[in-house]
Amino acid sequence: MAHSTPAKTRTAEPAQPTSMMSVIAPAVGWLIPGAGHIIQKRWIRGLLLLASIGSLFVLGLLMQGHIYKANGGDILDILGFIGDLGAGGLYITTLTMNWGQGAIAFAVADYGTKFMIVAGLLNFIAVADAYHIAIGKKP
Amino acid sequence: MTIQLTHFSAAFVFALFTSIVFGITHRETTRDMLRYGLYCFAMFLGGILVAGWAMWLVRR
Numbered sequence: 001m002a003h004s005t006p007a008k009t010r011t012a013e014p015a016q017p018t019s020m021m022s023v024i025a026p027a028v029g030w031l032i033p034g035a036g037h038i039i040q041k042r043w044i045r046g047l048l049l050l051a052s053i054g055s056l057f058v059l060g061l062l063m064q065g066h067i068y069k070a071n072g073g074d075i076l077d078i079l080g081f082i083g084d085l086g087a088g089g090l091y092i093t094t095l096t097m098n099w100g101q102g103a104i105a106f107a108v109a110d111y112g113t114k115f116m117i118v119a120g121l122l123n124f125i126a127v128a129d130a131y132h133i134a135i136g137k138k139p
Numbered sequence: 140m141t142i143q144l145t146h147f148s149a150a151f152v153f154a155l156f157t158s159i160v161f162g163i164t165h166r167e168t169t170r171d172m173l174r175y176g177l178y179c180f181a182m183f184l185g186g187i188l189v190a191g192w193a194m195w196l197v198r199r
Binding site: 045048049051052053055056059062063064107108111115118122125126128129138139 | 140141142143144145146149152153155156157159160161163164167168
């Protein structure tokens with residue numbers, strides 16, 4: 001017991017204030033990659049995120065990658081859907097236009113599928129970053 | 140419209156864009172973002188080259 005920390009010395013983590021921006025920035029950032037940063041006046045970061053995530057997704061599509069729809073089947077299909085969903089507006093547009101539905105006929109097309117999944121996952125990270133900026137955890 | 144990238148160019152593009160996002164989201168100052176982005180890019184490409192040569196050795 002000699003090494004136990006007295007309860008009085010523990011300090012509670014200060015509660016993060018919930019502002020409107022901490023809700024809007026992640027939502028907008030999910031819908032349009034990088035927009036969560038742009039509306040917080042992080043112009044260069046936002047534009048770089050938009051260019052990177054957007055390019056990765058569009059390249060995946062142009063490489064005839066496959067887009068996953070909501071499904072309750074194979075675990076890899078479910079994970080693929082979750083990854084794709086992260087791309088937000090890009091994913092919604094792709095589904096609406098019925099793109100990315102072709103059969104994968106060559107190896108590079110499979111890379112395209114992975115490009116789109118990774119673009120979605122990177123957008124999840126960008127959304128979390130936009131939230132951290134909104135609550136003042138990151139400059 | 141479709142495009143056909145080679146294996147290496149696909150890996151290069153992937154490494155480039157992923158490194159940019161990692162650099163921006165994982166560091167706080169501009170200098171650190173740049174350094175971390177370059178580090179990730181080098182690791183991605185270095186890993187690809189090492190893995191490629193390893194597979195070539197295994198195949199022989």
